[in-house]
Amino acid sequence: METAVNATISALVLSSMYIVVALGFALLLSIMGVLNFAHGAIYMVGGYICYQFAVESGLNQWLSLLLSVIIVGSFGLFLEKFCFRPFLGDMYRTIVMAIAIILILETTVNVLVGVHIRSLPAFVPGILRAGAISLSAERLVTFAIGGVLLLALTWFIRKAKAGQQMLAVAQDVEGAALQGIDIHRISALACVMGCGLAAVAGSLMGAVFELSPFMGNYMLVKAIQLVILSGIGSIGGILVAGLIIGSIDATLPLFTSGAVTQAIGLGIIIVLLLFRPQGLFGREVA
Amino acid sequence: MAERQFSIRGRRKLTRITVYVVLIVILLLLPLFIKSPYLIHIFILTLIYIIAASSLRLIAVSGQLSLGHAAFMSIGAYTAGILGKLLGWTPWVTMPLGALATMAVAVLIGYPMARLRAIYFSMVSLFFGIGVLAINQAFESFTGGYAGLIGIPPLFAGSKVANYYFFLGLTGLSLLILHRFEFCRIGTTIKAVAQSHVVASSVGINESGYRILALAVGCFFAGLAGAGYAHYNLVLSHSTFNFLASVYLLIYVLVGGIGSFAGPVIGTAVLIIIPELFRVLKEFVPYIFAGILLIVIFVMPQGLAGLPEQIRSWVREWRKGKAVTHAS
C-alpha cells in the first residue's frame, strides 16, 4: 500500500520535473516552429551558471537561480537573432545549427569546469515525513514551482497581450503578421522565455539530481517526448503529457527493468502518434 | 549562341568525368602511399558511413526526414553480429541477411509511418530509434546490452588493406545502385511525390507506396553498412547507434548538401576525416566540428557539394561588378 502511495507521489514529482524542462522547448516549437535540439545544452548551462554563483561565489541560491535565468534568457536573445532567425523555416539548417550550439556549449563547460561531478545543494533542505510516506522537501518545491510556472505560462498566453500575440503567431504566422504583430519581437520573447525556463529547470534538477556537462541529452529526449505527445501548438497539454510519461517512468521500473520501461513508454507514444500524429491536443497541420 | 552554351556544358561534363576518374584512381592506389594502418582504418569507417549517409539521403528526398537512421544500421549490425558470433555463419551470408532484416523492419514500420507528414515522421523515427536500442537492451543476453557485442568473426582478419578494398568495392557498388535508383523512373517519381503530394495523388500515384519503397531501399543499405561495420569493427555497442549517431548521420548529409547525390559522400568524408586530423586537440575537437558546421550553414546554402557552383556564381558576380565599374 505504502509502495503505491510513494509511487504515486514520485510519479507526480517526476512529471512536474519533466514538465518544467519541456515548457521551454514547447514554447520554441509551438511559437517559432523551431526544433531547438540545443534546449538540453541550454538547460545544462543554466544549472552550471547557478552553481557558479551559488557555490563558487557564495551567493544566495535563489538569487543565483534568478541570475542564471537572466543570463540564459539574454543568451536567448542572441540565439533568436543570430542562430534561429536566419534559418526560419529551414528545418535542416536549424538542426545543424542546434548541433553546433550543443557542441560549443558542452565542450566549453567540459573544458572550463571539468568533468568532475558536481551537485547543487538542495534549494530547500530536509525530508518531510507523514507516516510511512517520505518525500524530500526540494522535490516538493520543484513540484510546486513546476505547477506555478505552468499556470503562469497558461495565464500569460490567455490573458497577456504578448501572450495572445504569441498564440496568434503559433497558429498562423502570416495571418499574425498581417494583423500587425511584430513577428521578430514575439519570437525573441518566446526564445528568451524558453531559455529562461530551461535555466530554471537546469538549476532545480542540478539540485535534485546532479550536474554534468552531458546531462542535457537525456532531458532533451524527455522534453521532445512530452511536447510531441501533447502536440505542437498546445502548452496546457504539456501537463497531461507530463503526467503520462512521468507516471510511466516512475512506476514501471518497480515491476520490470529500465530497458523494458523505456521500450513500453516509447511504444505507447509511437502507437499513439501513428494514429494521431498531432498528439493529444495539438492543432491539425496540413 | 546555343553552340557556345553547349560547349560550356560539355566542358563541365568533361571536367566532372576527369575529376571522378582521378578520384577513383587515387582511391584504388591509396594503400600504396598511405602506410599507416590507423589512417586506413579512418578511411574504412568513412566508406561505411558514406553508404549509411547516402541511404539516409534517399529517404530524405522522398520527403521523410529520418532521425533514427543509426538505429536501422544497428539492426543490420546486430543481426549480422549475432548470427556470426552465435551460429558461426560467414560474413558473406550474415551481411546480406542483416541488410534484408533491416529492410523487413523498415517495411513493417514504414507502412503506418508513410502517412505521416514531415515533422511527425521525424519525431516517430526519433522515438523508434531510441526504442530499437531499448529493445536491444532488453534482449541483452543476445546483444550484450550496454556492454556491447564482442567477438564477431571478422571479414578479413589482420589485414586492414584487404578490408579497405572490400569496403571500397562495397561502397562503390552501393553508390552505383543508389544513383541508378534515384534517377530511374521510380526514383524520379519518388522525388516528385515529395515535392507535391497533392499533385501526385491527383494523378493517381500511390504516395504511401513510394514512400515505403524509398524507406525500404534506404534501410536496406543502412543495414548493409551496419553489417559491414559489425564484421569490420568486431565490436558493437549502443553508443555507435544512439540518437546522437542518427543526428550525426543527418548532419553528414545536410553539410554535404541534401540536394546533390555527392552531398553525403563529401559531407561524411569531411566531417569524419577533418576532426581526425585534429585529434591532437583532444577535448577541443568538438570545436572544430562545430566550426565546420557553422561555416557551412552560414556561407554555403547548398552544402559542401554546392561549393563549386557557389564559387562560380561568386566569380561571376565579382566579374559583373568589375564590368559595371568599368562601364561607368
Place this chain on the structure above:
Amino acid sequence: MKGKKLLVIVGSICLISLVAALPFAASCAEPAPEVKTLKIGKLAALTGFGSAAEALCWEGAQVAEEWFNEQGGITINGQQYLIKLVVEDLKGTADGAVAAANKLVYDHKVKFIVGSVVPYMVAAAGTVTEPAEVLRSVEYNCATPAEYGPDTPYTFMGNDGTVEGNTALLTYVTETYPELKTTVIVIPDDGSIPYLGPIIKRTAEERGLTVLGDVIAWTHDTVDFTPIMAKALALGPDTLTLINGWPAPVGAMLKAAREAGFTGPVTCAHNPCEDILEVAGPAASTNYFATGIVADSPDMTPMIKEIAPRFIEKYGHALYYNYWGFNVVYVLVNAIEAAQSVDHTVVRDNWEKMKTIDSIYGPSTMGGLETYGINHTVCHPVAIQSLMDAQVKHIKWVEVKVP
C-alpha cells in the same frame, strides 16, 4: 555581401589552422640521445561516458610520469629511460575505444598501455591491443571475461576491481556490524550482472549475509533512482550492497534511499565518500561505507603522502580517481623495471611470476588465477572509509588476496 562571406571563410580557415598548429609547434622537443624514451599509451575517456572518473585518471597518470622522470626515469640493463605518456580519448564509446586503441598501437606504436575503467571500453580496446600483444595495465574490471580473463593474456589489473574492493568492504562491514543479517544487491545493467551477481552473492553469504531477492539492475541513463530504491527497500534489507556505478548515480541512490526513510548502512566500493557527499548532500550522507583515500589521514602509505600534495599543486584537488591513474602507471613501470627489459612479452612473463610488487597502497601480491582464469591481478591493500553525518573518515586498511 559576398566579400563578407569570403572573409568569414578565409578567417575561419586561418583560425582553425592557427589553433591546430599550436600543438604541433609545442611537440618539438626531443630528449638527449644518451637517455631513451619509453612510450606508454594511455587510454581514457576524456569526453563522454565515464569521463568524470577517467579524466581524473589521466591527471594521475601525468603526475606519475613527472614523478618517475624527476628521479631520472628507470634503468634497464644500464640504459636510462624516461617515461613518455601518450593519451588518446576513448570518447566514452566502444568504437571510440577501438579508434583510440588503433591510434596508439598502429600510429604511436606503443607496446605498453595503461587504462581504462569502463568495461565495454576496456573490452573494445582489447580487441585491438590483445592481437597486437600490447601489455595493458587497466584501472578496473567488472569480472566479465571479455574485459579480463584467459582471452586477454596481455592485460593486467593494476588496481582493485569490483570483486576485490567489495570483498574488502563487505568483510569490514560484516565484522564490525554483526547484527546485519540481510542485504539487497544492486548492480548496473551493463552486462556484468551474470558474472558479478553470483560472485558478490557468494561473497556476501560467506560473510553471514542473506541476499534477498534477485540482483536489482539499473540502466546507465537512469536519472531518477526513486523507483529503483523503492524496489530494493520493499524487500526489507538491513543493509544495501551497491556495486559499481559512479558517484553521480550512487550518490543519487543513497539520497533516494535516505529520502525514502532507509536508515541502515549502505556500502559501495570505488565510490568515495567525498564525492558521494557532494552528490547526495549532507542530509543523506550518513551510514555509508566505501573504499577510498583520505589523503590527510596519518594511516596513509608513504607514497600516498608524497603524491597527494603533487595532485593538489598541479590540479587543485586530490581525488580518489587521481590515485587510480597514478597507481596503474606505477605498477606497470615497476613491473618493467623488475623484468629489466622493455620487451612486452618478457615483462608479461615476469610479471605473472612476481612474488611481490609495489603499489602506492603498499606491497602487493599477484593473484586472480582461480577467480578470473589468469594470475594478473595486483592484490593490494584496500582503504576502507566511512561517511557519518557528512564527515569522511578513514577507518583502516584491509588486505585483499584474490585466489
